[in-house]
Amino acid sequence: MEHVNRVALIGTGAVGSSYAFALLNQGVADELVMIDLNKEKSEGDVMDLNHGLAFAPFNKKIWFGDYSDCKQADIVVITAGANQKPGETRIDLLEKNTDIFKSIVGSVMKSGFDGIFIVATNPVDLLTYMTWKFSGLPVHRVIGSGTILDTARLKYMLSEYFSIDSKNVHAYIVGEHGDSELPVWSHATVAGKSIYERMEDHPDRYNEGDLEDIFQQVRDAAYAIIDRKGATHYGIAMGLVRLTKAILHNENSVLTVSSYVDGYYDVEGLYIGVPAIVNRKGIAEVIELNLDRKEKKQFLESADVLKRALASIQSKLSE
Numbered sequence: 001m002e003h004v005n006r007v008a009l010i011g012t013g014a015v016g017s018s019y020a021f022a023l024l025n026q027g028v029a030d031e032l033v034m035i036d037l038n039k040e041k042s043e044g045d046v047m048d049l050n051h052g053l054a055f056a057p058f059n060k061k062i063w064f065g066d067y068s069d070c071k072q073a074d075i076v077v078i079t080a081g082a083n084q085k086p087g088e089t090r091i092d093l094l095e096k097n098t099d100i101f102k103s104i105v106g107s108v109m110k111s112g113f114d115g116i117f118i119v120a121t122n123p124v125d126l127l128t129y130m131t132w133k134f135s136g137l138p139v140h141r142v143i144g145s146g147t148i149l150d151t152a153r154l155k156y157m158l159s160e161y162f163s164i165d166s167k168n169v170h171a172y173i174v175g176e177h178g179d180s181e182l183p184v185w186s187h188a189t190v191a192g193k194s195i196y197e198r199m200e201d202h203p204d205r206y207n208e209g210d211l212e213d214i215f216q217q218v219r220d221a222a223y224a225i226i227d228r229k230g231a232t233h234y235g236i237a238m239g240l241v242r243l244t245k246a247i248l249h250n251e252n253s254v255l256t257v258s259s260y261v262d263g264y265y266d267v268e269g270l271y272i273g274v275p276a277i278v279n280r281k282g283i284a285e286v287i288e289l290n291l292d293r294k295e296k297k298q299f300l301e302s303a304d305v306l307k308r309a310l311a312s313i314q315s316k317l318s319e
């Protein structure tokens with residue numbers, strides 16, 4: 001009998017319901033079970049999505065469920081928890097969301113789940129670490145969305161700046177999904193040329209100083225969107241579907257996910273956004289880029305921000 005791919009989604013708020021919608025429209029996964037404390041809203045979403053099935057690429061099964069449904073899930077995606085209010089950083093959410101995760105991850109594991117976790121709730125690097133600790137699963141089967149969204153934002157903005165299709169732009173944001181993240185300009189390419197070479201082709205059009213402005217817009221994008229509409233959800237939802245597809249379709253895709261690094265980049269025992277090969281087993285390999293001196297310093301500073309935040313919450317692991 002053919003394997004039926006099941007995704008269990010925990011948290012069906014702005015991010016979760018957008019993910020469900022994108023998953024359905026892209027025809028990824030055979031079954032989707034939606035779980036949330038807010039039963040009414042989640043049930044409403046399930047009804048609404050089911051009414052769109054006739055227009056989806058192929059038929060799916062979608063239902064409002066409970067933790068027992070996680071037992072047969074290939075992937076559990078967690079988007080539950082508090083989001084940032086205007087002016088709040090992602091790290092400000094740490095304590096509140098760690099408590100929520102302790103209960104959610106405990107309930108998922110109690111079901112007998114033995115698949116792959118994808119975490120999107122903020123602060124995502126730290127909650128991915130917590131999910132790993134609370135679940136006891138191997139590190140390669142606990143993945144955070146990390147800087148996939150920031151990398152997508154960077155590709156979009158570079159594509160606009162250079163007037164080149166974003167598919168021909170290769171550039172990564174790494175580090176914390178948050179204020180200390182950094183761009184890896186030393187490995188950025190546009191139309192097969194290093195970003196700096198491409199700028200030299202047209203010195204009348206391009207200026208290296210513009211790169212800092214582009215990066216700042218990427219780093220601060222969430223604040224800009226939250227100020228305008230209260231939350232960001234479409235971009236991350238599409239990124240989560242991309243990640244789900246890379247796993248279920250065994251794609252060996254390179255994505256800047258939050259991965260466990262221990263000894264890589266001199267960082268020990270931390271989840272942080274780095275390029276990694278993702279396939280049916282989860283994270284198959286973390287790619288260690290040859291960062292230049294400035295980037296390495298920034299990366300270590302970003303890891304330090306995460307390390308300090310983690311230290312402030314260590315007691316939650318032994319409670």
Ligand SMILES: NC(=O)C1=CN([C@@H]2O[C@H](COP(=O)(O)OP(=O)(O)OC[C@H]3O[C@@H](n4cnc5c(N)ncnc54)[C@H](O)[C@@H]3O)[C@@H](O)[C@H]2O)C=CC1
Pocket residue numbers: 010011012013014015016035036037038079080081082083084093100103104119120121122123124145146149177231232233236
């Ligand atoms: N990693 C990334 O790039 C991004 C992450 N996010 C994060 O995603 C998270 C969710 O954001 P939104 O969807 O905007 O929030 P939201 O408030 O719209 O939805 C959160 C949902 O979680 C549910 N929930 C809370 N506690 C729960 C529990 N114990 N069990 C089950 N469900 C529970 C709520 O009922 C609600 O439906 C936030 O932490 C936000 O910062 C948002 C955008 C991008």
Ligand SMILES: CC(=O)C(=O)O
Pocket residue numbers: 084090122149221222232236
């Ligand atoms: C909210 C958030 O983490 C983002 O849009 O990047």
